Amino acid sequence: MAQDYVIQNRVPARVFLVNLCSTNPEFFFLAGYFLKTKEKTGRYFLNYLRWESHELETILDNAEAFTNELFFFRELLAGIRWFCRAAFTLEEGVIDRYDTRQLKEGREEKNQLLLEAEKVLTYFYQVIHKLCAEALGIMEKYDVPPPEKATANPYIKLQGQTRLEKNRSVTETDTETTSVELLTTEFISVIEFLVSFQESITRKKAVINEREIGQTLSGFHTLESFYDSHIHGTILEKNEPGFWSLRGHIAMGLRLCEITKDLTHFYERHFLTTKDPAIRRKLADLIDEKRLLSVIVDFALKYLVHYGKSGTDLSLDLLTKSTGKIRRMIKVPVGVDGIHARPMTWIYKICQRHGAVVFEVGGEKFKADSMLSMLTMTEAIDRVIGLSDKESQIAVSAGTVINELEERKKPLAVEGKNYTPKTIIAVLETFRAEIRKRSGTRFCDIIATGPKEAVDDIELLAQKFFRKEELPDRLSYLFE
Numbered sequence: 001m002a003q004d005y006v007i008q009n010r011v012p013a014r015v016f017l018v019n020l021c022s023t024n025p026e027f028f029f030l031a032g033y034f035l036k037t038k039e040k041t042g043r044y045f046l047n048y049l050r051w052e053s054h055e056l057e058t059i060l061d062n063a064e065a066f067t068n069e070l071f072f073f074r075e076l077l078a079g080i081r082w083f084c085r086a087a088f089t090l091e092e093g094v095i096d097r098y099d100t101r102q103l104k105e106g107r108e109e110k111n112q113l114l115l116e117a118e119k120v121l122t123y124f125y126q127v128i129h130k131l132c133a134e135a136l137g138i139m140e141k142y143d144v145p146p147p148e149k150a151t152a153n154p155y156i157k158l159q160g161q162t163r164l165e166k167n168r169s170v171t172e173t174d175t176e177t178t179s180v181e182l183l184t185t186e187f188i189s190v191i192e193f194l195v196s197f198q199e200s201i202t203r204k205k206a207v208i209n210e211r212e213i214g215q216t217l218s219g220f221h222t223l224e225s226f227y228d229s230h231i232h233g234t235i236l237e238k239n240e241p242g243f244w245s246l247r248g249h250i251a252m253g254l255r256l257c258e259i260t261k262d263l264t265h266f267y268e269r270h271f272l273t274t275k276d277p278a279i280r281r282k283l284a285d286l287i288d289e290k291r292l293l294s295v296i297v298d299f300a301l302k303y304l305v306h307y308g309k310s311g312t313d314l315s316l317d318l319l320t321k322s323t324g325k326i327r328r329m330i331k332v333p334v335g336v337d338g339i340h341a342r343p344m345t346w347i348y349k350i351c352q353r354h355g356a357v358v359f360e361v362g363g364e365k366f367k368a369d370s371m372l373s374m375l376t377m378t379e380a381i382d383r384v385i386g387l388s389d390k391e392s393q394i395a396v397s398a399g400t401v402i403n404e405l406e407e408r409k410k411p412l413a414v415e416g417k418n419y420t421p422k423t424i425i426a427v428l429e430t431f432r433a434e435i436r437k438r439s440g441t442r443f444c445d446i447i448a449t450g451p452k453e454a455v456d457d458i459e460l461l462a463q464k465f466f467r468k469e470e471l472p473d474r475l476s477y478l479f480e
Contacts, residue, residue, distance in 0.1 A: 013070050014142045016063065020056065021139070025147035027052035028139070031080075031132040032146065040125055043091040049128075050084035053077045072279045075270055076135045079287070080128055082266040086259045087124035090117060093255030101248030102241070103307070113303060120299050123291065130286045179230040180322040183223065184315035185449055187250065188327065189363070190219035191308035198305050201297065208296055210268050213261045216304075220254040242318050249311030256304040263296050319449075327449045332462045334381055334444045341403050343466040344374045346478045350457045353477060357450030357458065368450070368458070381444050398432045 011019075021028060030049045034041060060074040095117050098110065105113075139146070194216050200206035227247050237243045271287065274280045320326055332339070351357050351369035359366045359377055362384045366377040405425050411418040448455045457475060464470040471478070 013068065014144065016070065017139060017142050017144045020059065021144055021147055024052070024056060024059070027056050027077075028136070028147050031136055034132050035129065035136070040121075043088045043096075046084045046091075046128070047088045050081050050088065053080040053084065057081060070138075071276070072282060073135060073138050075274065075279060075283065076131050076138075078270050079131045079266060079283070080135070082262050082270075083124050083128050083131070086262045087121060087128065089255050089258050089262070090121050090124070093258070094252065095121070097251070101252055102245045103248050103252065103310070104245055105310075116299055116303075120295055123295060127287055134282075134286060176230075177323045179226075180236070181319060181325065181449070183226055183231060183246075184319040185327060185358075185360075186219070186226070187223055187246070187315045188312050189360070190216060190223065191253075191305075191312050193219075193363075194308055195305055198301060201301075208260075208264055208267075208293070208301070210261060210264045213257065213264055217254070217257045217261050220250060220257050223250045224254055236322065240318065240321065242314055242321075246311060246314050246318060249307050249314065252307045253304055253311065256300050256307070260296060260300040260304060263292065263300065267292060267296070320452075324452075325450050326452045326455055327447065328455050328459065330446050330448050330455070330459045330462055331443050332446050333465045334385060334442050339374070339378055339381070339466075341400065342468075343461065344371060346461060346466070346475075347374065347458055349478050350454050350461075351450070354454035354457065355451040357448050357454050360447035360449070361444065368448070368454075381446075385442050385444050398428050402428050402432075 027049070030045070030052055034045075034049065054077075057074060057077040060070060060077065065071050065074040095114060098114065136146075197206065197212050197216070201208060206212070224247075227250060231237055231243055232247070271280075271283055271289070271292070274283065316327060347357075347368050348371060357368040359368055359374075361377055361380040364377075364380050366380070367373040402425050405421040405428075408421045411420045412424060413419075448458055460475065461471070468479075
């Protein structure tokens with residue numbers, strides 16, 4: 001195994017490399033073997049090479065290679081590390097395990113993916129080959145002798161294709177339908193963010209970046225862990241094959257997202273940010289920038305979105321089958337006063353009649369059967385569509401006064417004159433209408449998850465702009 005290496009004093013590059021070759025010979029054995037082998041060495045070998053290159057990269061960082069002529073050598077090791085990691089994930093997580101995912105794709109779609117994946121894997125091998133050759137070339141440049149010859153067996157991990165027989169009984173358990181709702185809706189939320197990100201890249205309003213991809217990767221990790229904790233091994237999973245297929249979509253998405261993130265990290269952190277023009281040119285000679293970006297966007301990200309979309313359709317189907325609920329985007333009209341108390345009361349009554357509904361606005365979730373939660377939701381709507389704070393507060397206040405006056409029967413005396421509640425309401429409605437006209441009606445896309453009857457009635461309310469006089473007879477129960 002690689003040993004810790006600590007520099008006691010400042011030393012020249014050659015002395016450092018001689019010591020490094022002595023204390024950490026594994027990388028040099030592996031790189032030399034990789035260059036001599038014409039066939040693909042396999043994912044386990046690449047994973048071993050990745051760990052050894054990472055070890056050397058860390059040693060060089062600790063030795064402050066950033067301020068030394070060996071910084072380019074360090075960047076080569078970083079490239080080997082990240083391309084080995086991407087190649088391992090592609091071969092192990094996408095190609096070899098494709099059939100176990102049970103993605104329910106046609107033969108043509110499967111063959112197309114595997115064909116493109118093999119081409120990308122070949123590209124990874126080519127890049128790793130160039131980087132290893134350049135790294136060993138630097139050793140020759142400094143006249144550092146290679147490590148003493150040793151048998152390859154201790155350093156080469158063989159491919160393992162066999163699997164263990166199934167001889168342990170697994171007790172099936174039950175699960176709450178709330179777990180299904182959380183799993184499916186969270187999967188859809190992750191994919192909606194991802195699709196929006198891809199569209200931004202297509203419209204050139206955004207560039208591929210590690211931060212956005214990292215957020216998606218975190219979502220997939222959470223989904224995989226949640227599934228294995230709450231769905232795997234349950235009676236529900238056994239009776240509905242679609243769940244294992246959804247697990248396959250999660251796993252495929254996770255692996256493709258890992259590849260996207262690893263390559264994006266290398267591109268951002270090592271390829272683009274290298275300020276030394278000489279090192280930048282050397283890296284560009286070894287790695288074609290356009291080809292690298294094409295692999296990231298036109299392969300990894302493309303298929304990540306592809307399986308995300310098919311997984312979304314499956315999630316919606318499983319949500320309805322298992323919980324009787326649906327998930328739908330509703331376009332809600334929002335005036336300058338947002339959604340005021342009366343529509344909120346109607347929505348609350350709908351939930352009381354048909355069952356609870358959860359709204360999602362700007363990534364935040366709100367309970368439609370809670371007036372307090374819906375009041376909080378109006379603030380989220382303000383943030384999403386950018387309502388004017390002053391006009392919004394005035395209009396909301398006017399609406400609150402109108403609601404109170406509607407319950408009042410006695411006239412209001414002002415300077416000796418009596419005004420009926422109806423007259424004051426008319427004045428306030430006119431005033432509020434002026435504000436609405438000035439600001440216009442805006443729309444906010446709100447995701448509603450709940451019983452179909454409840455979501456249907458809420459959507460109908462929105463389509464009628466929450467106007468009582470336009471509501472059909474089927475909603476008459478709201479006024480009982």
